[in-house]
Amino acid sequence: MAGQRRILHPYLTGNFAPIKRTRKLTRCSGTGHIPRELAGGQYVRNGGNPTTYDDLERDSHWFDGDGMLTGVLFRRKDENGNIEPEFVNQYILTDVYLNAKDNENLKRPLLPSIATLLSASMTTIIAAVVRTLILVLLSRLPGSKRTVKRISVANTSVVYHDGRALATCESGPPMRFHLPSLETIGWYDGRKAENEMSLSNKPGFGGNGLMAFMKEWTTGHPHFDPVTKELISFHAVLVKPFVYYSIVPSIRYSATANGSGPRFEMPIPGIRSPKMMHDFGVAARHTIIMDLPLSLDPLNGVKGKPIISYDPTERSRYGVFPRYEPHKILWFETNPCVVFHTANCWETETCVHLLVCRLTSASIVYSAGALTPPETQPIPPEYLEEEQCRLYYYSFPLVKAETDETPMINNQWALSAIPLEFPTVSPSHAMRLTRYIYGCSTGGMSYSAAVGKGAKIAYLAKIDATTLIDRGITRPPQQIKGCVDTRGVDEVMQSTDENDPVKLFQMPPGWFAQEPRFVPRENPATEDDGWLLTYVFDESQLDDEGECREDAISELWIINAINMRDIVARVKLPQRVPYGLHGAWFSEDDIAGQRPFDAVRREKPTSDVDEKSLLSAIRDAIEKWIG
Numbered sequence: 216m217a218g219q220r221r222i223l224h225p226y227l228t229g230n231f232a233p234i235k236r237t238r239k240l241t242r243c244s245g246t247g248h249i250p251r252e253l254a255g256g257q258y259v260r261n262g263g264n265p266t267t268y269d270d271l272e273r274d275s276h277w278f279d280g281d282g283m284l285t286g287v288l289f290r291r292k293d294e295n296g297n298i299e300p301e302f303v304n305q306y307i308l309t310d311v312y313l314n315a316k317d318n319e320n321l322k323r324p325l326l327p328s329i330a331t332l333l334s335a336s337m338t339t340i341i342a343a344v345v346r347t348l349i350l351v352l353l354s355r356l357p358g359s360k361r362t363v364k365r366i367s368v369a370n371t372s373v374v375y376h377d378g379r380a381l382a383t384c385e386s387g388p389p390m391r392f393h394l395p396s397l398e399t400i401g402w403y404d405g406r407k408a409e410n411e412m413s414l415s416n417k418p419g420f421g422g423n424g425l426m427a428f429m430k431e432w433t434t435g436h437p438h439f440d441p442v443t444k445e446l447i448s449f450h451a452v453l454v455k456p457f458v459y460y461s462i463v464p465s466i467r468y469s470a471t472a473n474g475s476g477p478r479f480e481m482p483i484p485g486i487r488s489p490k491m492m493h494d495f496g497v498a499a500r501h502t503i504i505m506d507l508p509l510s511l512d513p514l515n516g517v518k519g520k521p522i523i524s525y526d527p528t529e530r531s532r533y534g535v536f537p538r539y540e541p542h543k544i545l546w547f548e549t550n551p552c553v554v555f556h557t558a559n560c561w562e563t564e565t566c567v568h569l570l571v572c573r574l575t576s577a578s579i580v581y582s583a584g585a586l587t588p589p590e591t592q593p594i595p596p597e598y599l600e601e602e603q604c605r606l607y608y609y610s611f612p613l614v615k616a617e618t619d620e621t622p623m624i625n626n627q628w629a630l631s632a633i634p635l636e637f638p639t640v641s642p643s644h645a646m647r648l649t650r651y652i653y654g655c656s657t658g659g660m661s662y663s664a665a666v667g668k669g670a671k672i673a674y675l676a677k678i679d680a681t682t683l684i685d686r687g688i689t690r691p692p693q694q695i696k697g698c699v700d701t702r703g704v705d706e707v708m709q710s711t712d713e714n715d716p717v718k719l720f721q722m723p724p725g726w727f728a729q730e731p732r733f734v735p736r737e738n739p740a741t742e743d744d745g746w747l748l749t750y751v752f753d754e755s756q757l758d759d760e761g762e763c764r765e766d767a768i769s770e771l772w773i774i775n776a777i778n779m780r781d782i783v784a785r786v787k788l789p790q791r792v793p794y795g796l797h798g799a800w801f802s803e804d805d806i807a808g809q810r811p812f813d814a815v816r817r818e819k820p821t822s823d824v825d826e827k828s829l830l831s832a833i834r835d836a837i838e839k840w841i842g
Contacts, residue, residue: 225669247784255803259286262795274330276584282307282370308399308816313361320838330584337516358831371435372797378810438497457486496560506532525577558638573607605629629698637730679716
């Protein structure tokens with residue numbers, strides 16, 4: 216029965232299914248030649264891996280699950296430059312994970328699934344939220360393995376800033392972890408992390424007060440400026456002003472680039488309601504926040520809508536403001552869409568430019584939960600677009616209009632017709648004019664999967680954004696619905712042009728990849744002179760029921776980023792890596808430059824858990840009842 220249920224849910228079966236084993240650094244074998252530039256560095260990817268999933272009738276969504284870090288360290292073997300790869304994977308020891316680990320009372324995760332918020336009745340959602348609140352309160356009673364102070368599962372992405380490797384997720388602050396062991400150190404508030412020495416008691420993310428717990432919720436995609444060394448982030452909340460904004464400098468600079476220290480809790484004016492806001496655009500001097508018609512609003516229930524709801528009749532709004540002055544925001548409006556990931560953002564003398572992966576509907580949000588998108592009210596003809604997910608270009612003028620009318624966007628069109636998601640650029644080129652965007656493609660026209668199936672990455676893509684933008688400026692396509700390069704995946708694959716602005720690396724039949732990360736050569740001759748790192752999986756390792764065999768393994772492939780053809784090395788891992796979310800490359804200098812800490816988080820030994828008191832017995836009984 217359990218196996219059948221996992222087959223029915225595409226994100227709990229096959230290589231989407233969670234794994235049960237974690238490993239400390241373990242030697243790996245491989246073929247090919249590992250580039251010497253990787254020596255001493257580590258590739259780490261984050262993703263959800265639910266530890267509590269006994270109740271297979273419950274709602275589930277790909278974005279759910281306890282955070283798990285998976286990494287490959289390229290350890291220096293000797294003075295001759297030989298490299299020995301080592302695999303490691305560890306759960307992120309959040310409050311939620313530690314509270315649920317080995318807790319036989321809980322058959323469902325502590326937090327409601329995103330699928331529940333998308334589709335359930337208001338009564339069901341209220342019951343799920345009340346259950347969560349009760350479990351959080353019970354965690355404070357004797358016998359609990361961990362008090363749940365923060366509800367984040369830290370399962371989205373990873374970033375390095377000021378000597379700290381951080382795991383991120385919208386439902387809480389970043390969580391610091393150690394490289395290369397991937398052990399959890401503690402929550403990071405923008406000033407310090409738990410288990411770090413600090414002489415300052417000043418508040419960081421969230422500040423003080425009743426709303427502090429909400430204002431510390433930090434985007435899964437904070438942006439790191441490679442020039443100023445600042446970490447720029449936003450915090451989406453459920454009450455006005457709905458979004459706050461933070462800038463955290465490096466301690467080595469002791470101040471932001473404009474001469475001040477950390478800036479927390481800066482409100483961004485003009486957001487009209489709570490939104491499911493995942494990413495934003497950050498250029499060298501400007502920031503772009505996206506107020507799109509995908510809401511995450513508890514008051515939706517009063518309106519007869521799910522808490523997470525997409526309205527294709529609403530406008531999309533882009534707010535552009537100087538990095539340090541969000542109160543000077545200027546709003547631009549255009550057709551409705553959904554954007555989860557930005558590829559890059561930069562300025563010229565007269566404009567701020569933005570590249571995003573633009574979806575014409577919210578279908579991917581539903582398909583990732585094995586849900587059918589709801590029927591919507593009639594869409595105005597001018598908003599109708601085919602289902603797609605493309606790399607889109609926007610340019611916003613810096614000169615404010617003299618009238619009270621909403622300013623116009625200069626350009627807004629797709630660069631390529633191939634579906635593209637999980638975009639990434641060379642880290643040293645972020646927030647500046649960048650030529651190449653790397654990402655993932657499914658091979659169809661959209662990134663959304665059919666109900667009952669999971670979206671799998673069959674191609675890695677390389678887009679020459681500069682060339683395609685220049686073509687679009689010279690011969691502009693239709694605004695909003697137009698596209699510069701209208702070829703589909705099959706046509707691109709037939710190209711023999713070495714200078715083709717769209718290049719695809721096709722996975723072998725039955726193999727699927729994950730988000731790639733670019734690592735440059737030591738002295739690159741060109742921007743793309745380097746390698747793409749990605750985890751891959753051969754689905755011939757699935758059994759007749761679509762489940763992974765116990766001995767199934769994944770590999771880490773190192774691919775030539777210039778020609779997008781050559782696999783220069785394949786590292787065989789000791790176990791499989793489930794299809795996950797976002798990763799990052801941490802250099803040898805990053806690892807060596809980590810800030811000191813006093814301890815790491817540990818699972819509380821069973822012998823330390825008081826199970827004999829009356830309060831402990833009450834806690835246990837209630838957990839079993841609502842578990």
